[in-house]
Amino acid sequence: MIEQAINRRMGDERFDFRQPRGEEALIPANSITWRIFKNPVSMFVGGITAVILELAEPRVRDGVWHNTTFRTDPMGRLRRTGLAAMVTVYGPRTKAEAMIAGIRGMHGKISGVTEEGFTYNANDVELLNWVQATASYGFLEAYSQLVKPLSSEEKDIFYGESGIPAGLYGAKGSPRSLAEQQALFEAMQPKLKPTDVIDEFLELMLHTPVFPRILRPYQYLLVRAAVQVLPDDTRAHLKLDTRRWQLKRWQRALIRLSGRLADRIVIKASPAVHACQRLGLPDGFLYK
Template sequence: MAPPISRGTAAWKYFGDFRAALLAGQVLLLQVAHPVVAAGVRDHSDYTEDPWTRLMQTGASLSVYIYGGPAGARYEASRLRELHRKFAGVDASGRRYSALNPEAYAWVHATLVKVPVDAQRFFGRGLSGPELDEYYAQMCDVGRMLGVRERDLPPDWAAFERYYDAMVAGFESNGTIETLLETIRTVKKPGWIPGFAWKYLQRWQHTAQMFVIRGALPAGFRDRLGLQWTARDAVRFARFCRVMRVFGVVPAPVRTVHMRWIGQLNVWLRAHPKLHARLVKGS
């Protein structure tokens, strides 16, 4: 049985590490590689119009599960399931879909389980065997809270990796992936950045994001998407990872402080619904 998520446990130490944000593009791309998720995002998401707000809302929601306490996590899980009940339609093959399709729902959770582990593998020292066991057990508890079926939660980390690799091996490119890659290239500026500065920053953010996405994606899937990756790119990515490992000297409470604050703030706002509604409306 997993210990509760609390200060010093594996999920608490690693889930909110700021370096995991570097893999945001990669994890979103892997999520929409699933055909049901792709159809739902295509039909019901406004991320192409305002990706920055959508990214912040996603981060705020994720923070509650790990750093918002059990009551906050239960509330957020219930809210998300209720929100997704209305997301349904017809996918690219003409079949009806629901955002609560059990396999697709489990896959989205799986990508969120994997990304902190990948962040430590690329940019940190990696999780030890006991840490992986504890982390995975804690994230299975989160999955159950979210409503992921027990049979869709592999029993241990080794089984989870086999499941994850098998899912990725079955994915191909789709229209939603193409839209996502185009959105990264043409993304509108955040409101607080001056227009003259964004003219230069937009190209930089596209180059940087695509470099990390290409470096972090599973090699076979990257090839199927037609994303070029050379030996020189591999050397540059390894060098980038070494630089990011320098931040490993920063204590875990400091590396995760932004996610803890966001999670606790969200729980406080849920307890003050009028203020929360006013802030959401204002955004």
């Protein structure tokens, strides 16, 4: 399992982003990527958006759904996936490279044939490009739509920053600009399919106790927001443009308010702050 590769490479989930002192990450601290990944609201929303897009591609769908623990241990899967994203962005370079190498090794062992008859290997470049593109799109657009609007130029910079980790993951053709992202999404649209797996995944995200019980209604809103972050044509193509996934105006305003607040509150225990400490930067460096 991919999760096993992550755990082996990092020891366990108590990863220390403060060590070794002074070691740079794959992406520099003054990047747009570091600013975006610090926000827990948009990261949760964007992660769900990305998985929806991944599951819409039949080969990725089978590779993810049959070789991970989404169905049996969704909370554990969320933690491990989130940790891998944090290490990729904030972890010291040597440890991030080791983790990615472990994931690449496990990807090579994941092959199969979809119910539509498509053969795949998890290290197929086209699939890696799609997975990297969906992750970048999800995190970027969730932040831009729900926290702070980003210009086309800032989005270009963000996609350019993704090049180093994407290359290490084997996604040599993942988008390096907003125009490339839009072109890839247009090219992939005919290959995307509505599927019951997406519905099952969204049900898991609605009902897995990610938040305390008192905040469970807020969790429901964030899952709906993740559907709304999808491009309009893709959402319609996947038959997710139903009333169930729509947000009322006050609900969207509430999510935006919480997203903006989360962008200003320095979370001392977060990987973002610990990574800043590793580099000798102030705790509030990313929160200016």
